[in-house]
Amino acid sequence: MTVTRRTLSAVAALSVAVCLTAACSHDDHPGSSSGTAGRAYQIWDPYPQFDDSSAWVTLLRKCGADAGVTVKRTSFDTTDLTNKTLLAAQQGNSPDVLIVDNPVVSTLAEAGVLTSTADTKIDTSAVAPNLLAAGQLDGKTYGIPIGANTLALYYNKRVLAAAKVDPATVKDWASLTAALAKVKAAGRKGITFSAIGTEEGSFQFLPWFWGAGANLTQxxxxxxxxxxxxxxxxxKQGYAPNSVLNNTQTTSWQEFASGTFGFAENGTWQLANAKKAGFEYGILPIPAQGGGTAPAPTGGEFVTAPVQSDTGRYATAEKLIGCLTSADNALATDTTLSYVAAAQAVRQQQVAANPDLRVWAEAVQAAKGRTSDNLGTRYPKISEPMWTAFQAALSGSKSPHDALAAAQTTAAAATR
Incomplete structure (x- = not known):
């Protein structure tokens, strides 16, 4: 597989202004592929919150030791990681293993940065197809998910009890809206979510969009x-506050944590905060319009193998990736990262250890990748018009129909 230099140059010129020497050098790559003992392999990840004493870094070192190599780990925030990866590929200094946010996989694959699992012989057979789809483009798979997170509805048991709402009755849009009406009538606030004009807003809109049976191409x-x-x-009915227009997922959570809302749309990453909120809470899947669980978008990272000029390195990269995503390690890894496992067998172990994860496991089972359906790099060109549309409709400047009609025109022109 050959890196597309012209594509990389164009992308890197747009997205990268400065490269830090430490992050972009790859002096540990030897010129020959013969032998691996004692050699250093680079792993880049988006987890700067974990220091060298963390369970995550301990696992990286163990996987390196098991493969007979030394692991050198570099960590970036998510946006910076994408930029550094594009520039490193342009310069021929890619890491051996790259852990990257799943919507970015198709961008890097299209730019020629990543090997496919057919090239590196990475075993993806245990991964749920709906989760693997986020890393697929034009019939090829690029990497393997290390775990997944998604969205569901948190609810405040005290608020719902005061409003005489049984959360078990919330099965579809009609029953959820009826519950919100009761909560408002009882003097509390109905639901908070993030409808900000960024990808966070699109992420939160998609369960309702897909839950209605809509398709991102229309x-x-x-x-x-x-x-x-x-x-x-x-x-309009006062069931959700106008603040949703500016809410990030964090500020939306802060509203829910105030104890005045019945429901909040948010993710697995808030579980630790939910336990500190000071009130009893529960979790429901986001309902589809006609009932059942709506497909929510998958978050989480893929473990990938970037293209190397020395193809002899792929065998060891495959060992490192296999170790990081193995059933033996996935339970501890996904617990550390607050993810639901990509493999059904490991997910069952998680639920057995922590019954609070049952709803999340069900939500992940129904989830869908934002770049799935072979959208790939077209997805961002659709997502931005979509968030522009719901911002316009929620602010009252356009009707839902007119806002989405304008969005469709923009998206269609951008994705031709």
């Missing part, structure tokens, strides 16, 4: 309009 379908009408009606 934003202004009747189903898409129904999803946006649901959100706008909630604001």
């Amino acid at each position: 934003l202004d379908s009747a189903q898409g309009v129904a999803a946006l009408t649901l959100w706008t009606d909630w604001l």
Whole structure:
């Protein structure tokens, strides 16, 4: 597999202004592929919150030792990691193993940065197909998910009890809206979520959009309009606050943590905060319009193997990736990263150890990658018009239909 230099040059010129020498040098790559003992292999990850004493870094070292090599780990925040990866590939200094946010996989694959699992012989057979799809493009798979997170509805048991709402009755949009009406009538606030004009907002809109049966290739379908009408009606009725227009997922959580809301749309990453909130909470899957669990978008990273000029390094990279994603290590790894496991067998172990994860396991089982359906790098060109549309509708400047019709025109032109 050959790196597309022209593509990389264009992308890197747009997204990278400065390269730190320490991050971009790859002096540990020897010129020959013969022998691995004692050699250093580079792993880049998006987990700067974990220092060298963490369980995560301990696992990286163990996987290196098991493969007979030394692991050198470099950590970046998510956006910086993508930029550094593109520039490193352009310069021929890619890491051996790259752990990257799943929507970025198709961008890097299209730019020629990543090997496919067929090239490196990475075994993906245990991974749920809906999770693996986030790393697929044009019939090829690029890496393997290390775990997944997604969205569900947290609820405040005290608020719902005061409003005489049984959370077990929330099965579809109609029953959820009826519950919100009761919560408001009882003097509390209904639901908070993030509808900010960024990818965070799109991430939170997608369960309702997909839960109506809409498709990202046709934003202004009747189903898409129904999803946006649901959100706008909630604001009009006072079931959701106007602050959702500016809420990130963090500020939305802070609203819920105040104890005044019945429901909040948020993710697995808030579980630790939920336990500190000072009130009893529960979790429900996000309902589809007609009932059942709506497909929520998958978050989480893929473990990938970037293209190397020395193809002899792939065998050891495969060993490192296999170790990081093995069933033996995945339980501890996903617990550390607050993820639900990508493999069903490991997910069952997680739920057995922590029953609070049952709803999350069900949500992940129904989840969908944002770049799935072979959207790949077209997804960001669709997501931005989509968030522009729901911002316009929620602010009242356009109707849901008109907002999504304009979004469809923009997205269609951008993805031709």
